[in-house]
Amino acid sequence: MPNEIAHVDALEILDSRGNPTVEVEVALRNGSVGVARVPSGASTGKNEAVELRDGDPTRFGGLGVRKAVENVRTILSERVLGEDATKQAAIDALLIEADGTPGKSKLGANAILGVSMAVARAAANSVGLPLYAYLGGATARRLPIPMMNVINGGKHAGNRLAFQEFMIVPHGAPSFSEALRYGVETFRALKRELERRGLPTAVGDEGGFAPDLESDEEACELIVEAIERAGFTPGKDVAIALDPAASSFFSDGAYDLASGERLDREALLDLYARWVKTYPIVSIEDGFDEADWDGYVAQTAAIGDRIQIVGDDNYVTNPKFIAEGIRRKATNAVLIKLNQIGTVTETVAAIELARTAGWRSVVSHRSGETEDSFIADFAVAFGTGQIKTGSLSRSERIAKYNRLLWIERQLGTQALFSSPFIAGDQAD
The missing domain is CATH 3.20.20.120 (Enolase-like C-terminal domain)
Known part of the structure; x- marks a missing residue:
């Protein structure tokens, strides 16, 4: 299966405020790759999905995301390996199921979103379409x-x-x-x-x-x-x-x-x-x-x-x-x-x-x-x-x-x- 997910990796990187965030790379069997970097908010609603932070005061004031990165490399990776990257809804369902909490607090919404976005990018690259055309279809043409x-x-x-x-x-x-x-x-x-x-x-x-x-x-x-x-x-x-x-x-x-x-x-x-x-x-x-x-x-x-x-x-x-x-x-x-x-x-x-x-x-x-x-x-x-x-x-x-x-x-x-x-x- 050419669109089969073959490898998932993650890295702790920095956002625009110099705080740690998650970068995810998804590679497909056919060599296509998708990379996604997850943003973070300062003004947040109390019901937002939960960003997983390490809480270790000796690193980045507790804001490190090593746990989220590890969750991508292990639990989430295991769930999506071998799956067809063009089946976005099915893959996202697997990610949600792997966490099992209403607010994605177990594995972290930052970890889950990184995988979800990277899968979409990898699939778009695999079929040779720009991301907007892959996600939106042939009628996607309205600039915001x-x-x-x-x-x-x-x-x-x-x-x-x-x-x-x-x-x-x-x-x-x-x-x-x-x-x-x-x-x-x-x-x-x-x-x-x-x-x-x-x-x-x-x-x-x-x-x-x-x-x-x-x-x-x-x-x-x-x-x-x-x-x-x-x-x-x-x-x-x-x-x-x-x-x-x-x-x-x-x-x-x-x-x-x-x-x-x-x-x-x-x-x-x-x-x-x-x-x-x-x-x-x-x-x-x-x-x-x-x-x-x-x-x-x-x-x-x-x-x-x-x-x-x-x-x-x-x-x-x-x-x-x-x-x-x-x-x-x-x-x-x-x-x-x-x-x-x-x-x-x-x-x-x-x-x-x-x-x-x-x-x-x-x-x-x-x-x-x-x-x-x-x-x-x-x-x-x-x-x-x-x-x-x-x-x-x-x-x-x-x-x-x-x-x-x-x-x-x-x-x-x-x-x-x-x-x-x-x-x-x-x-x-």
Whole structure:
């Protein structure tokens, strides 16, 4: 059997924060090889699949992944050797069965995902197809609108900003390559504006600037200024997306902002509504604590007909929680992160469930990334139309954008690129 898995190996490598993570290599009988590197998040939902860390304080402060690596080399390797790499769902089922826990805590979601992704890559190489075409089939040709994190706060930066991500969305561009240019030119204009105001231009975990601003709203004002200085029209050419990651600044029933304000749910809801009227915001992700379902429901009811409301920490790419969100009408979109659930097959199931509800999906990186560009192909494969993969600096972020440029080149005139946002309104 030419696609038979012949060898599985793993290595402890470093992610973009210098923390250990897992790299997996899968080799097939016919000589095809697939390599995958697993990312890691800082702002995590409590129901995410479990990253297995060694806990040895004498190595990497307990963050080593030797146990996960060994699990790949032994238990997981034994389960998949001899299997047909093109049978992704069957292999992922074997990996899940080998762990046997709901959150993949026994063997580690980092170990399991590494194998799952590497198998997909090996199979794509074996049949001579780009990963996006192998996973998505002949109709996979939609390039995603990039959501580019240009100002970092929260757990991604050492400043006072409560909101974690302030992003630009160059949705008015005619192609992905032009969208990338819009983003780069706006990012550079933002840097010049920060320098003009005497603010630092050091970057955070995801490559965005991390100035110590007086308030979260000031970040929106700066971005609008940068869009205009770059020669673009705010809203029409380049819009704003927010990821407050509100769980990180929620305590004792209230939300603490950079300005010193302490807001209850209703006051925060009003703040978002006011900002949407004031700034060209097209998407808000994790606007409330992950357990604050009433906040999400109220926000979607109030402004979900005008902007995209994205759930992340409350869904953790898990069909079980996405189904609950659909039942409650809690959001109208879901963030998709492979390492939140732990296998390629389960991630695809999450996208398919969201699609049946008429929801959008946004494929996303993690703050602790690697140079692996798997999610670029993944976004095109399943036509999600949106991707979050960081700012316009740091090579682990740029690797995904550069991969999308190659995919656009390969697709040529068959490439599709269209905005889900029209003049700030929600549109299919």
